[in-house]
Amino acid sequence: MKISRFEARWIARICEGIIPPGLDARMPYSARNFDYENFAIDVMANYPWHAAIGMRAVMLLFNLSPLFFIGKPLLFTSLKQEDQIRYYDLWYDSPVYLIRQMATVVKVVACLNFFGQPEVQHLVGYRKPNQEPPLGERPANYQPQTSGDVK
């Protein structure tokens, strides 16, 4: 399923709220350092149609969640960083199963891209064969393997 750049951009902004900068001194990266827009486009293109629709709905509802859950006419992406984490934690622990699941799905998208990045994998001690080169070691024409298909 194709999504617009606009939609990909706000999915990226949500993920940036989930993994913001400054969480730990040992991690110089945050979601902002990586290309979440193309990642979101790639995810939607590779998901079966029904999963892609579900994912879009979850992302939309999540962005509107401050309106539903705290009664403020705000988007998640427009909350301050501390509030984003605080509210996310509340929803992740919500007594309503569907709200918890929604929060989990958002986390899955954010973590799949972030912790799959070679520089992040190196920092967490995951050094493996078949790993992409870290940012600094990529040739100018390098195509990241995280988007697009193999052969």
Next chain:
Amino acid sequence: MNTTAYPKDHANHVPAAKVAQNTSDDADWVIIGSGAAGAAAARFLAGEKQQVIVLEEGPWRDRRDFSANMWRTMKNLYRDAGTQVLWGESAFPMLQGCCVGGSTLFNSAICWRTPEDVVDDWIRDHGVGSTISKQKLDANFDVIERELNIKPTDDSVLGHSWVMRRAAEAMGLDGYVIRRNERGCKGAAMCVQGCPNGAKLSMDLSYIPMALNSGARIYTGARVDRIAVHEGKAVYVEASLAPAEPGGRRRILKAHARKGVLIAASAIQTPQLLQKSGLQSPSRKVGEHFQCHPGIGVVGVNPDDNYDYYFGATQGYEVDYRSRRFKVETISLPPELLAIRFAGIGQKLMRGILDGKRLVIWGVQARATAHGSIHHRALLPPKLSFTPNARDLEIFWDGVVEGARMLFQQGCKSVITGIYGMPFEVHSMEELERAKPRLTPGHFNAIATHLFGTARMGADPSNSVVNPRFECHHVKNLYVVDSSVFPTNMGVNPMLSIMGMSKLCTDMLLGA
């Protein structure tokens, strides 16, 4: 056995892209699916000079395509990019492969024989004793274990699994070094991404190449949509061939079977294919009695130790609590999956993953008692239903408790259960037991990878789909050889049992 080069390049491999037009082919046997069940059937039929065609929906991936990046892995190897979910009172993700070798490409290579009590139950409750016995299965396991080099994980690559081994030895538990189908495992702990070293003897590197060397042909990108029946007998199957490029045209391949059609598409796809082909059994049991082994994580944290969590055989040790219907296994997950399993976000999450070497994650595999169902729907996605019952929830809890007990014994300072309603971490067994919530299915983040029973075998046609000779009660020459036919789940990892049962079917077809 050809395990060194790239068997994908074998002359008998026909990728869909190479077939320009609608076409047909024929053989003695047509096998649908190339996972544990289909590959074993192909190897043992082709090895006896039978003509065999294997039809595989997915592409042929090999280690040139594998990646340490989990998203790339999921979209290239996993069915529906890993998005399948079992729905019920909760949603459990369910993982399967869609490529040559099926789920064996990225499974942990664990190989256990079918337990004796399981075979006894099948014989007693389902009347399969005319053809199935522990002795016959054991004879097949002897062959398969030899051919796939199945042996206990070497001490040198036990890695993170030593933690559980030490706990089991100290506590006098029923612990085992896991037996695996590999040759030269380097402990890369990357089984879930496809072995980068070609060490794991998954079906794409073992039984499929052996079958091709014996003359079998495999079509890849060939999704079987219909099994055609004439005068009560399965005669051919119709496969839709994947377009050569995105947006391209699909072509139809008709594969005629002179002797029979073997369905080995897995316990999820097999019933759907039967339903899609209008072959629901008179018992209406196709798709019913679905069972699984839900897996739940339990994490130990020890800031003072270095468990080197990312080194070692992906799964190397387990403790079995058979009478309590669960076992606890070691497992190493890549950072993406570790982060997803880890509770919460923000600093807690980041600190947890950065301290990854100080974590141990174990999986509780529960032999759940609940039954679900699998249903194909023409215009909607399939309906995959499963809800653990109250007894299952207690089994999950019991497994987490025993996992935690071992982790604390090994000096972990805290344990993270990820169970809803519990504190983020607990620091003692007393705290854990005190914090037990009133359990519902939504309290657990489980995942299902072992799947059974949706076209189950039995002597009584009113209560089963295939007879004890693996043939559908209601269609001649149509055999089901994957774990759909298992009358129950087993409490052990199913791959070896699936191959052993598949060989049992081919033994019968060959008149052995």
